[in-house]
Amino acid sequence: MSAPEKTSESAENNRGDKIFFAAFMTGIAAISFGIGAFVILAEVPPYQSMKNAWRAGTALWEQRTKYSSVERLDFWSPARTEKTGVTINKADKPQKGLTLYSSGDGPHAVLIDMDGNIVHEWRMPFSEIHDETSPIPNPQKDDFMHWHTAKMAPDGDLIVQYTAAGDTPYGYGMAKIDRNSKPVWKYLGTAHHDFSIAPDGRVYALTQEFRFNTYPNRKQLTPPRLDDFAVILSPEGKEIKRVSILDALINSSFANMVDFAPYFSNEDVLHTNTIQLITEETAQNFAKGKAGDVVLSFRDLGIIAVLDMDAEKVVWATRGPWLGQHDPDVLPNGDILLFDNQGQLADPQAGQSRILQIDPETNGITWEYKGTAEQKFDSNIRADQQRLANGNTLITESSGGRLFEVTPEGEIVWEFHNPIRRDDPDNPGQKLIPVVSQAERISDERAALYRDTDFTPTSTNGDTQ
Template identity: 30%
Template structure:
């Protein structure tokens, strides 16, 4: 949706009797901080890292696993969305306790129960393969080789445990780049999650595809999307077996608008969706996320405008917050409050159970950004 520069930021709305009680974690796309707020919009903790915190989530031990800003002077990934120089793990005091560096890192990562980490990486395809990739908007300066996607598992020392070359499982006739996108990348994987069986649930923006990839064979077990979703983000498995997806709706047939959907992978039927009226009131061209909460509500990140909001099953907005923290955009340098993804943690979550979450620790910042008055609304 469009946003006036005079639009209020911080907490916009809170219905305590209807919201899922907890703490929301987010970071500005291009900033150096991750911020944890309560349902009254009050800051209760912040992490900072000089290399940037583009996206982060909490581990069960209370540490923060974060993706940094892009690498410097690496031409092959320069200007590509989601590019990062490293994945860092920080303790509660923002001290780095683990780091994995690779200039081809991008978008998403998973910490496994055994302590290993799974990451997404770009990889340069050979010229013959690149020429077989269909679609995209050709330009005279297109590279002869384009980038594909790889999933890599690394151990605590950074050693490669396993690698899945996703691009080898793609189909040249089915997996076609959107005609309005460039040809520097083929699929542009933007999300990586685990299914209940431990396989990979992946989203490919450029081909508008969501798929499940077997960890054992590397083959697709399920593949869906083109013509149904458009440049989607953040698919996650739900307890009912459905997949929750933020459908950005970019370059869609007809009017661009976003929605959140539940698709049944057994039938490929959309069984639930959320839109706004008018439809244009809810639209994020890129990034963004949706997360089903324990009370059945859904936390939505309308990333392009830094809008975080919670809805009930019937679509009622019961909590709304607009990111008040601006940073230079990673590609153009303009001030932005964009948020890649957001997460909500209940008070009993192991990551924050014994932590000091007193908003008075950030009293001055809360006065600036509305947190002090929010508790009285």
């Protein structure tokens, strides 16, 4: 055979080998995919390891693609109005004091007077307190987190909770900071959403972690699962008690409530978003729990519950005419005040949210506030409310970036719009406003500590970038 013929034959053989190899690898991939799908769907070992790897891969991909800029985080919403700062302040009708709120544009909180002037501001990025003891080895950039909740402690210092976007767990921890934004203590457990401060300075908080345990007769609660814990911190920020909330529910007479979790929440079945301490005062007229117990809110289950921290068991739980609720507060008369995020279905023009005051004995509504076509009220997630000393209610409409105060008759007597705006990267001409997850009115007595400082008030009534 001549040299050209041998070369042609060799090239043909190489092409054939490549085609055969490609077909072989495609077949292996198809078989592997089929076996993998069968293993996962039929739950044949090692299906859990494969399932975990798939979840981790998709989560990493989402983190690298979805969270590419700060303005695309769910800490920002389309601005509903061009109004900024205080837009309503009706003489003597509002409860006087200072208003504390945290904003989705970063780890900071602002204290404003009734005219919207900044009286004080705190700011401390998570990078200043993160260390090797944190269960979050590689936290998100500081720009990708904010203080979901900021509350003033009895001594005037601020306690804050860090929430990150694009990470799970998303709760990064807590810190107590002084008026100069310097840390007093830090707690790097995965604290999330909410906390409650006792009169003696102890802090009742929520933490979260992945667990791999299973429960008899509840195969839907498959591991790994993001579970919540109720923790008690000393006034110095040291953890002194820790209770698994899911264990406390399943080991109670209310365990069957877990079986009605929606399909999408089995990997975060409770999604606890509120913890409120029952004090000696509120326990007097509240028959569902005693002083030292905590009230919890399980968003996706639609449940309000009471957890006995001593017995580590849920002692009361209920569902009612609310949907996606937040912030159930026990009032001095024994009723529960809560933010019903999505339960207002009668009038779509008025918005889907409302504030409900509930009699826990009957689940009957004893008072409510809902929006109108002219004053739409709508926050599908987050948000809270506070019953004030004069009987009014301060409401945080998180998705709208708005705070407002209403009388028992439903009149809006004070209103404030977060003045921060940024351009929407996906919708030219559209402005974005950072969410306001939580706010509280500080009485004049407690606010005196900050009114007497040398901080120069600055008007927030302007469009700030």
